[in-house]
Amino acid sequence: MANIRDEIREGLRDALTNGDSERSEKLTYNALEQGVLPLDLIQQVIVPTLTKIGQDFQDFAIFLPELMASGDTAEKVTAILEEVMVSSGQNFSSLGIVVIGTVENDVHDIGKNIVSTLLRSHGFKVIDLGRDVAPSAFLDAAQKEKADIIAMSSLMTTTRPSTRSTINLFTEVNQRGQYKFIIGGGCITQDWANEIGADGYAPDAASAVELCKSMMEVI
């Protein structure tokens, strides 16, 4: 076990922030060669850097292209670290498994995509079902992936009822208690979340990450 050297720490932070995949991967391999534990790299460098990037996005200091580039880079770095951990017999566990999608008939997915990016970069395993996702597709994916959280997005008031029908379907097949349901999107409010019996509501992408973390604490 070795401490993370400053040049690795600062370099990786900078490369992640700038979405520089090549440099990030190189620094990650350097760190591993120096004996840094993958988990230390994740906890001490990657997560704090991505938390800062998420906050900058929230504050409009950076925009979606920068967030996407950092997210893509973080995914590549995490894949390297995961491979090392698995091959050395360590257990690589995510913070939790989130099945996410934009609800049936709704094709607006940019907000959902941002949440997916942020969740992945914070260490969640994200199964993104895309847009126009039928309630049964949420159910199938939740069972198949052994999800912890079902995250639904809806932009339109006309598609919002599908958040309710999705939860109702899980109730109908006696699966409601197996998962936490969170919702968000342009037409979603806390009142609506309360009305349909969702476990949580997030008004924006950054708070969706915090919401998922808090959900995992009670699971």
Next chain:
Amino acid sequence: MQKNLSPMIVNRSENGPFMKEPDFERALSKRTAELVKQYGLKFNPQTPIPSDDDMADRLYQAGVDLFVELGVFNQTTERRILFTREEVEDLMGMVRNKVVLGVGKDAVVMRHREVEGSTPAVVLSGPTGTPCSEKNHPLILLSCAQEPLVDMLGAGSVSTYMGNPIIPGSPLEILGARRDAAVARDAVRKAGRPGMHISDVAMPLTCQGKMAAVDPDFGLRRSDAFLVSQMVELKTSYDQLSRAAYLQGIGMHIVDLMTPLIGGLGGGAEGTAVVTIACHILGVVLYAASYHMMSHTHMRWVNNTDRMGLWMQSIVGQALSRNTPIPALNDIYCVSGAGAEELLWEVAAGAVAGTPSGMNMQGAGCTGGFKTDHTTGLEARFIAEVSHACLGITRQEANELVVELLSHYEKTFNEPNRGMPFPEVYDENTVEPKEIWLEKYNKVRDAVIKMGLDLDGGWRKVKHG
């Protein structure tokens, strides 16, 4: 080139370069950032209304480059629809610079507007982008249609039918679409303006839902319009293209709806402006639109009355005005709601920004779409009054006005004043604004007059010459 491009568009949709959607988004972000740099585009928050003709022209060229190089992503086929620069130039050159909307005495002509020119803007109003309840929707529409300075009506969106949630694709969507169209038709009749142009019934999400609202007697007619949407950014689908083909086939107006996100795939204000120019080209080339509805919003606040949004409205309007013949329309989208003083300051800023920049007016989108029924006709009246009073002012004068107007509301973005629902600010029997709303209107109106805008004389000059 033929007028009916559908066979060519389908052919290119089937045979254009294959690309996964996330890769298209990455390519769009990357190329947009390069074009912003290459063309030296710069947003200055101190100058929300820029007076830089050369930058407007550079912006237009950047938008053409983006459109030609990247094309349009067809979500159905996962292929890019590509056009050559020559094709784009030909098609843009063939666009009509004016369009008659509505019929008879109530018809208006929406024109291509010049930068700092003398052509007045036409004003489209209605609760487009602000959800309405079944109960209040007819009154809200009437409150807009009866405003003498409002030229066209948007029918807006109601998400229930006789108290039941409308499920897209279900019979209730068909019934709801027909109901909303009939309510809009009834509103213009009640207002004594039966030939007024109705721009879209927003509720139906499916193609068949939209088609169900076409009814020459009780719904929308050929003199009216439907929106055909773009998905952010520069994306379409066979579903949307089919709507355009149907509308073109029956001779009904097509409105090109674009909703670029500031802070989204285009990046900041400059990149989103580049994308927005390309979106207008998409509307001409793929949709053969009669007019274009620019409905850009800030990703966090869901409005376009902040400095970035106003700058975008202005510079995109100038770029289109100077380089194309198209009639452009900006949707003024606000964080505040009816009954809030801030809403009036917001719409005033939107109208001042757009008028010398070549835009026609639409509004007001209220509360970022978050609150049901928080919208009325009074703010539309104010948009028209301010726009007509601004006619002929320079962009520099507009900039000074906008900076002052911003000071009245921009500090509220994080905790906006969402105002009140329609029945609290309008009398439900007379459909006239209540004193509580009129007092605020008169207060802001007086303040704007003191800023130098002739709100009493401006519209008279426009309407009576």
